Amino acid sequence: MDRRSFLRGTVAGAALASAAPSVIGSAKPRVVVIGGGAGGATAARYIAKDSQGAVDVVLIEPTRTYYTCFFSNLYIGGYRDFASIGHTYGKLASEYGVTVVHDWATGIDRDAKTVALASGTTIGYDRVIVAPGIDFKYETTPGYSAAASGKMPHAWKGGSQTQLLKAQLEAMRPGGTFVMLAPPNPYRCPPGPYERISMAAHLLTEKNPTAKIIVLDPKEKFSKQGLFQEAWTKYYGDMVEWLPASMYGSIKAINADTMTIETELDTFKADVANIIPGQRAGHIASSAGLTNDSGFCPIVPDTMQSQMDPNVFVLGDSSIAGDMPKSGFSANSQAKVAAMVVRAELTGSRAFPPKFSNTCWSLVATNDGVKVGARYEATPEKIASTGGFISKTGESAELRKQTYEESIGWYNGITADMFG
Amino acid sequence: MHNKGVRHLIGVFLLGWSALTLAGNVERGAKVFQVCQSCHAIGPGATHLVGPHLNEVFGRVAGSLSDFKYSEGLRAAGVNGMRWDAEHLAAYIENPIALVTGTNMRFGGVASAEDRDDLIAFLRAYSASPRDIPESLPTALARDPDVDPQILAIKGDPEYGEYLASECVTCHQSDGADRGIPSIVGWPTKQFVIVMHAYKSAARPNPVMQLIAANLADEDIAALAAYFEKQQ
Numbered sequence: 255m256d257r258r259s260f261l262r263g264t265v266a267g268a269a270l271a272s273a274a275p276s277v278i279g280s281a282k283p284r285v286v287v288i289g290g291g292a293g294g295a296t297a298a299r300y301i302a303k304d305s306q307g308a309v310d311v312v313l314i315e316p317t318r319t320y321y322t323c324f325f326s327n328l329y330i331g332g333y334r335d336f337a338s339i340g341h342t343y344g345k346l347a348s349e350y351g352v353t354v355v356h357d358w359a360t361g362i363d364r365d366a367k368t369v370a371l372a373s374g375t376t377i378g379y380d381r382v383i384v385a386p387g388i389d390f391k392y393e394t395t396p397g398y399s400a401a402a403s404g405k406m407p408h409a410w411k412g413g414s415q416t417q418l419l420k421a422q423l424e425a426m427r428p429g430g431t432f433v434m435l436a437p438p439n440p441y442r443c444p445p446g447p448y449e450r451i452s453m454a455a456h457l458l459t460e461k462n463p464t465a466k467i468i469v470l471d472p473k474e475k476f477s478k479q480g481l482f483q484e485a486w487t488k489y490y491g492d493m494v495e496w497l498p499a500s501m502y503g504s505i506k507a508i509n510a511d512t513m514t515i516e517t518e519l520d521t522f523k524a525d526v527a528n529i530i531p532g533q534r535a536g537h538i539a540s541s542a543g544l545t546n547d548s549g550f551c552p553i554v555p556d557t558m559q560s561q562m563d564p565n566v567f568v569l570g571d572s573s574i575a576g577d578m579p580k581s582g583f584s585a586n587s588q589a590k591v592a593a594m595v596v597r598a599e600l601t602g603s604r605a606f607p608p609k610f611s612n613t614c615w616s617l618v619a620t621n622d623g624v625k626v627g628a629r630y631e632a633t634p635e636k637i638a639s640t641g642g643f644i645s646k647t648g649e650s651a652e653l654r655k656q657t658y659e660e661s662i663g664w665y666n667g668i669t670a671d672m673f674g
Numbered sequence: 675m676h677n678k679g680v681r682h683l684i685g686v687f688l689l690g691w692s693a694l695t696l697a698g699n700v701e702r703g704a705k706v707f708q709v710c711q712s713c714h715a716i717g718p719g720a721t722h723l724v725g726p727h728l729n730e731v732f733g734r735v736a737g738s739l740s741d742f743k744y745s746e747g748l749r750a751a752g753v754n755g756m757r758w759d760a761e762h763l764a765a766y767i768e769n770p771i772a773l774v775t776g777t778n779m780r781f782g783g784v785a786s787a788e789d790r791d792d793l794i795a796f797l798r799a800y801s802a803s804p805r806d807i808p809e810s811l812p813t814a815l816a817r818d819p820d821v822d823p824q825i826l827a828i829k830g831d832p833e834y835g836e837y838l839a840s841e842c843v844t845c846h847q848s849d850g851a852d853r854g855i856p857s858i859v860g861w862p863t864k865q866f867v868i869v870m871h872a873y874k875s876a877a878r879p880n881p882v883m884q885l886i887a888a889n890l891a892d893e894d895i896a897a898l899a900a901y902f903e904k905q906q
C-alpha cells in the first residue's frame with residue numbers, strides 16, 4: 255500500500271470510529287465487510303443497493319485494484335491483457351454509497367462487536383461479513399514460504415503473482431521445464447490448476463515449442479480430468495506430463511535457490527516452478543476464532559452465518575460450503591443469500607429462501623471452452639448438491655466455441671455484479 | 675409441384691402406417707402442411723425455399739443442413755444437442771420463439787394440438803425408417819412443452835422476483851448487454867414464462883439454463899417474469 259492510500263484509509267477509519275456501534279431501532283445499523291473479493295464486494299453492493307441507505311455499509315479491502323483470479327489463466331495464455339482483469343471500487347462508493355476503506359482488518363472483537371484495522375482505528379458493527387479468501391498451509395510444501403514465492407510463484411492470489419508467473423514462462427530458456435506442484439483438496443477453483451496448465455501449454459507451444467510441462471499432483475484424480483487430458487493430447491502433443499503422488503512419492507523439500515523439488519522417489523529440476531500450497535481460510539478468520547480443525551469456517555447452510563457467532567457471516571473460499579466448490583461464482587451466490595438475510599435481520603425487510611448455484615468454465619485451447627455446473631439446496635447439515643452437468647469429451651468445435659463465449663458473458667456479468 | 679410430391683409420398687407411407695402408435699393422422703397432416711408450404715418444401719427433389727426442406731427432419735439435429743443459412747439461435751440449439759423428435763417439433767410448431775429465441779421462422783404457430791399431431795405424423799412420413807426413430811431422446815422432455823394456462827395465470831411477486839433475479843445477473847447483465855449470454859430484460863411476461871418452462875422441461879437444450887430452471891418453482895418463474903419485464 256502506498257502512503258497516500260494508507261492515510262486516506264486512516265482518515266476514513268477515524269471518522270467511522272467516532273460513531274459508536276448501533277443497535278436495531280436506534281441509529282442506522284452498520285455492516286462491516288472484510289475483504290472486497292467475489293464474496294465481499296458482492297455482499298457490500300447488494301446490502302447497500304437494496305437497503306437504499308437504511309444500512310451503513312463499510313467495506314475493508316487493502317488493495318485499490320482487485321485483479322480477479324478468474325480469467326487470470328487466460329491472461330497467462332495470452333487471451334486477455336492484465337488491465338482487463340483489474341477492477342476498482344469507485345462505483346461501490348459513488349453509486350451505492352458503500353464506505354470503502356483501503357486497509358487491512360487485523361482483528362475482530364466479537365464481544366465488543368468491533369473490527370480493528372492496521373491503521374489503529376476500530377469500527378463498530380451490528381453484523382460483520384468475513385470474506386478474506388484463502389491463505390496458505392505452508393506445511394504442505396516443505397521448504398516453500400511467502401519469501402520463496404518471489405522466485406517460485408504460487409499465483410493463487412490475483413495480481414502481481416500472476417504477472418510474475420507469466421513473465422517467467424515467457425522468459426524461460428528454449429526447451430526448459432515448467433513444473434507445477436498442484437494443491438491438495440480442498441482448494442479454491444478445483445479446475446484452476448489444470449486450466450492453467452492448458453494456458454501455459456498454449457503459450458509455450460507458440461513461443462517455446464520444445465519446452466516440457468510437468469504437473470506433480472498430490473491427488474490421484476482431479477476436476478474435469480477427462481476433458482483436460484483429452485485437450486492436452488489433442489492440442490499440445492506430449493508437452494504435458496501429469497504425475498499423481500503415487501508416481502513420485504511425497505514432497506520432501508522445495509528449494510527456491512536451486513529450483514528443485516525433491517520427492518520421495520525423484521528430484522525435479524525446474525526452469526519455472528509454480529508451487530500451489532494447501533489452503534485454509536484467510537488469516538483474519540482463524541484469528542477471530544471462526545475456523546475449525548479443517549482451517550475453514552463452519553456456517554449455517556441456509557444463511558451463511560458463522561456457527562460460532564450469529565452476528566458474523568462467512569462467505570466464499572473461507573467458508574465450509576458443503577458441496578459447493580470454492581469458486582468466484584459460489585462466493586457471489588452465497589453473498590446474495592447472506593445480503594438478503596442481513597438486511598432482513600437489520601431492517602425487517604422480507605426474507606426469502608436461499609438459492610445457491612455454481613457454474614465454472616475453463617478454457618483448454620483457442621475457442622475451446624468446457625464447463626461444469628451444479629445446483630444446491632441448504633439442508634440442516636450442509637449445502638448439498640441436487641444435480642449438475644459437465645461438458646463431454648468429443649464435443650463439436652462449434653459447441654466448445656459457444657461455451658467459451660458463454661464464459662466471456664459470465665465474466666462481464668459477475669464483475670458487474672460485484673463492482674456495479 | 676410440392677403438392678404432387680406430397681400425394682406421392684402419402685401413398686407410399688400410408689401402407690403399414692397404422693402399425694405405428696403415433697397419434698396423428700398423416701392425411702389430415704398433409705392439409706395442415708399447406709400453411710407451411712409457402713416457406714418449406716417436402717418430398718422427392720424438395721429444395722430450400724424461405725425455410726429449409728423438411729425431408730428427413732425426424733432425428734435431424736436442429737439447424738444442421740450445411741447448405742441452408744439458419745438463424746444463430748437455431749444453430750446454437752442444434753450445437754447444444756437439440757434434435758427434431760416429436761416433442762421438439764410440437765413445441766416449435768406451436769410457438770417457434772418459445773423454443774428458439776430469434777429464430778428466422780416468422781410464423782405464428784399452429785394452435786390446435788390435434789393439427790400439430792397430424793402435421794408431425796405427416797412430417798414423420800418423410801423421414802427414413804420412421805419406425806426406428808425414437809419418440810424422444812432419453813433426456814428430452816419430462817413433460818409437455820406447452821405451458822398449462824394455470825401456470826401462465828400465476829401473478830408474479832416482483833419483490834421476490836428481484837431477489838431471485840440476483841442469481842440470474844451473475845451471467846445475464848442487468849443493463850441488457852448480450853455478449854456471450856443473451857439479454858433477458860424487458861421481455862413480455864408470457865414469453866418469459868414459456869421460455870423458462872422450455873428450459874425446465876429440457877425442451878431447450880442448454881445445460882446451464884436447464885440447471886437454473888430446474889431449481890425454480892412455477893411461482894419463482896412468475897416472480898422473475900414480473901421483475902424482468904420492468905427492467906430496461
Ligand SMILES: Cc1cc2nc3c(=O)[nH]c(=O)nc-3n(C[C@H](O)[C@H](O)[C@H](O)COP(=O)(O)OP(=O)(O)OC[C@H]3O[C@@H](n4cnc5c(N)ncnc54)[C@H](O)[C@@H]3O)c2cc1C
Pocket residue numbers: 288289290291292293294314315316317320322323324325326327357358359360385386387388409410411442443446447450536537538569570571572580581582583584585613614615
Ligand atoms: C487461477 C485461478 C482461476 C480461477 N478461476 C475461476 C473461475 O473461472 N471461476 C470461478 O468462479 N472462480 C475461479 N477461481 C476462484 C476464485 O478466484 C475464488 O474462489 C474467489 O475469488 C473467492 O472469493 P472470496 O471472496 O472468498 O475471496 P477473494 O476473491 O480472494 O477476496 C478476498 C479479498 O479479501 C481481502 N482480504 C484478505 N484478508 C483481508 C484482511 N485481513 N482485511 C481486509 N481485506 C482482506 C483480499 O485482499 C481479497 O481482495 C479461480 C482461482 C484461481 C486461483
